[in-house]
Amino acid sequence: MNFDLHALEAVLLTIVTASTPLLLAGLGELVTERAGVLNLGVEGMMVMGAVAGFAVALTTGSPELGIIAAALAGAALAVPFGVLTLNLVANQVATGLALTLLGLGLSGLIGERFVGQPGVRLPHLHIPGLSDIPFFGPLIFGQDLLVYLSLALAAVVSHVVFRTRLGLVLRAVGDNHASAHALGYSVIGVRWGAVLFGGALSGLGGGYLSLAYTPQWVENMTAGRGWIALALVVFSSWLPGRLVAGAYLFGAVTILGFFVQGLGIGVPSQLLSSLPYVVTIVALVVISRRRGAARADTPACLGQSFVPDR
Amino acid sequence: MNVSQPSPQGTGETGATSEFLVEARGIVKRFGDFTANDHVDLAIRPGEIHALLGENGAGKSTLVKMIYGSLQPTEGRFFWHGEPVTIADPGTARRLGIGMVFQHFSLFEALSVTENIALALTGDHDMKALGERIARVSRDYGLPLEPRATVADLSVGERQRIEIVRCLLQEPRLLIMDEPTAVLTPQEADQLFLTLERLASEGCAVLYISHRLEEVKRLCHASTILRHGKVVARVDPSLETAASLARLMVGAEIHSIRPKQPRTGGPTRLYCDNLDLAANGPFAVALAAVTLEVRAGEILAIAGVAGNGQSELFDALSGERRVDRPGAVVIEGTPCGHLGVTARRALGAAFVPEERLGHGAVPAFRLSENVILTRDTLVSDAMRRIAGFLDFRRAGKTAARVAQTFDVRKGKPDPEARSLSGGNLQKFVVGRELDRKPLVLVVNQPTWGVDAGAAALIRQALVDLAGEGAGVLMISQDLDEIFEIAHRIAVISRGHLSPGYDAHVMSLEKIGLLMGGAHGGPAHVDEAVKLREHDGHAP
Known part of the structure; x- marks a missing residue:
């Protein structure tokens, strides 16, 4: 009984760490897309965040500085995307894809000398007393900083997007950029802010991988998580609450797949590793179907370039 | 009548410059080589409803x-x-106070x-308090609004109310209205005029753009008329006739349309039997049991406020959306509800969609290439059997013929469709279909955004086509156009189509009631009309 509880606790802890990077990157992309910008470079920005976070944490010895570096690196990679798509009106899809390739290549180059080096792990919170409560203590009071940050950010994003004027302008720009411009809002300015925020959170998500999930640097270590985050944003109908559910569901099914494999049950491993994708898509599709077709949440201007006429 | 110096409606007041709320002096706007506004002067007093008139492309919107x-x-x-x-x-x-x-x-x-x-408001607002204020102001001005409704669910008339209330909450000194009544029912338009008159009496100036000269005559105190980007006249519209205003705008007489021939009971060309069509998107309209009949030699007009199922009806008739039951749409006696656009064209039908660029014509294609798109007979049979080669020479000749017949003005012999102005492209798209001598023509908004001269040309062509024995179904929001050329009129409202009434028994009032959603069937509407007549409203 006691052993089982420990096993369950371990599984739940891993689920949290597997879900957090998806949640962080997804939240960033959600804000970007709410402003009407489709940035397919999430994977590239994540992997840049991973290598920058790892490198800075290793050289300074401070994982906190690593986190900041990861966010800055993600935002930095979003800068060329912003210049190209917002100021020079390049195609967002093509630019985003190029950004992913750029990020993967650049991170490999930068990270070459860090391959195989032991990393610095982001410390877990420890509140004397509370964190020592069996089972619930480590789960609720013993996670690392970024886990709490990601959940708090989800709440903040939800509040800002739906309850504040800033969020109203953000949604307006994504829904009808021509009207937003006609009303005197800076479409390009709002989109720049959203793109940089998206880049920073993607970078954070990547940094979480190399500082908490597996504290080491491996080339291409994001392994497609950027694409999952992108898909989660769409399937969550651009709603932060549902994004949290989607990210954790995906994380849970991934870890359970590993667990089942570990038990030696005769299911092909390929099937198990494809399971999270199937489950997440099915679950989110079912949720979004239920809300009825009356409201379309898709930002109407998603992926469209804006050129003000002068 | 004639061009006068910038002293609109010269009442003799020549005191301080602040007599005018807003003035434009010597405004020039160039886009590359094109001069959209050429030394335009405009002056509006507080409390004045000032009309800005001109044909398409005269430079009104630019100004x-x-x-x-x-x-x-x-x-x-x-x-x-x-x-x-x-x-x-x-x-x-x-x-500054401009809305x-x-x-x-x-x-x-x-x-x-x-x-x-x-x-649209500056500063932060408590949403709940703002909602209450919106409900109050909108009720006060007779433009009721539900603050929590999502815009996508609202009708076009309600949407315009939002725009107006939005301006009102900013307490504007000058309200600019660009073709506000184009999308309204007659009753909604009347309500709008009351609102504007009240605003004007409160000292707000209104700059009013409209193609509807009768309403300009009725509503406006002064007018500035633009032609080719220049001010050609400043007149008091209430002292003019609609014809004299039109003459000033166009710079020439508009030829009136030859009277339509009386409707003859020819064979049925197009028949629609209880056509149902599900809505295909969250903001689309479902068609419910639409039944209509167009006989040879007649024009059936379908009136209605935009977004009540017109485009869905057009798609179902043209075959862009198919229905399972073949008998729901019958063209020339052939059930074809399940057939696509090309098969229906082969039966002798032709279709002119509302959106000319991207739907009626491919923007990047030359006119001759656009001709090929709606006809398969351009290829000689033997060649088509071998490899489907296109006969570009013949297409070019057809395009040239259409351009000449319909006075399509273009820069070079065979330009790309997108280089044509809206009105000219509309003439081309209508002309392309008429050139095929169709037995059935379904046309959606034939003269939308087309200036008076071109509109007359297109309407004449529709009348002539019906006169030659074709059946014409015209979907339009322009009631003047409908009364001018239609033999019978039906009204579409939220996907329901009223029966077709003879044009001479229809009145604006009756159409308005049908538009406004008198859904209880024809008997209901007749009753409503009678009731209103009892109340002293002339039909």
Whole structure:
């Protein structure tokens, strides 16, 4: 009984760490897309965040500085995307894809000398007393900083997007950029802010991988998580609450797949590793179907370039 | 009548410059080589409803966009209460007290009424308090609005109310309205005029753009008429006739349409039997049991406010959307509900969709290539059997013939469709279909955004086509156009189609009632009309 509880606790802890990077990157992309910008470079920005976070944490010895570096690196990679798509009106899809390739290549180059080096792990919170409560203590009071940050950010994003004027302008720009411009809002300015925020959170998500999930640097270590985050944003109908559910569901099914494999049950491993994708898509599709077709949440201007006429 | 010096409606007051609320002096706007506004002067007094008239492309929209700050003049200055001002952006215009209701709405479909209005106001607002204020002001002006409704669910008339209430909450000194009644039922338009007259009496100036000269005559105190970007006249519209205003706008007489021939009971060309069509999107309209019949030699017009199922009906008739039951749509006696567009064309039908660029014509294709798209008979049979080669020479000749017959003005012999102006492209698209001598023509908004001269040409062509024995189904929101050429009129409202009534027994009032959603069937409507007549409303 006691052993089982420990096993369950371990599984739940891993689920949290597997879900957090998806949640962080997804939240960033959600804000970007709410402003009407489709940035397919999430994977590239994540992997840049991973290598920058790892490198800075290793050289300074401070994982906190690593986190900041990861966010800055993600935002930095979003800068060329912003210049190209917002100021020079390049195609967002093509630019985003190029950004992913750029990020993967650049991170490999930068990270070459860090391959195989032991990393610095982001410390877990420890509140004397509370964190020592069996089972619930480590789960609720013993996670690392970024886990709490990601959940708090989800709440903040939800509040800002739906309850504040800033969020109203953000949604307006994504829904009808021509009207937003006609009303005197800076479409390009709002989109720049959203793109940089998206880049920073993607970078954070990547940094979480190399500082908490597996504290080491491996080339291409994001392994497609950027694409999952992108898909989660769409399937969550651009709603932060549902994004949290989607990210954790995906994380849970991934870890359970590993667990089942570990038990030696005769299911092909390929099937198990494809399971999270199937489950997440099915679950989110079912949720979004239920809300009825009356409201379309898709930002109407998603992926469209804006050129003000002068 | 004639061009006078910039002293509109010269009442003799020549005192301080602040007599005018807003003045434009010597405004020039160039786009490359094209001069959209050429030394335009405009002056509006407080409390004046000032009409800005002109054909398509005369430069009206360009001028108001500069007043609203979304475009900058190449030369010239604006004055506000006699002080020179630079209206750098719409925000500046709003701070001065300029509000604008756009021709193409500037609303956010996914947001609520309150959110839409909050976006236009400066500063932070308590949404709940704002919602209450919107409900109060909108009721007060007779433009009721539900603050929490999502714009996407609202009718076009309700959307325009949002735009107007949004302007009212900013307490504007000048309200610019770009073709506000184009999308309204007659009753809604009457309500709008009351609102505007009340605003004017409160001292707000209104700059009013419209193609509907009768309403300009009725509503406006002064007018400025533009032609080819220049001011050609300043007149008091109430002293003019619609014909004299039109003459000033066009610079020539508009030829009147030859009287339509009486309707003859010819064979049925197009028949629709209890056609149902599900809505194919969250904002689309479902068609419910639409039944109609178009006989040879007649024009059946379908009136209705935009977004009540017109485009869905057009798609179902043209075959862009198919229905399972073949008998739901019958063209020339052949059930074809399940057939696609090409098969229906082969039966002798022709279709002119509302959206000319991208739907009626491929923007990047030359006119001759666009001709090929709606006909397969352009290929000689033997060649088609071998490899499907296209006969470009014949297509070129056809395009040239269409252009000549319908007076399509173009820069070079065979230009790309997108280089044509809207009105000219519309003439080409209509002409292309008429050139095939169709037995059935289904046309959606034949003269939408087309100036008076071109509109007359297109309407004449439709009348002539019916006279030659074709059946014409015309979907239109322009009631003047409908009364001018239609033999019978039906009204579509929320996907329901009323029976077709003879044009001479229809009245604006009756159409308005049918448009406004008298859904209880024809008996209901007749009853409603009678009731209103009892109340002293003339039909």
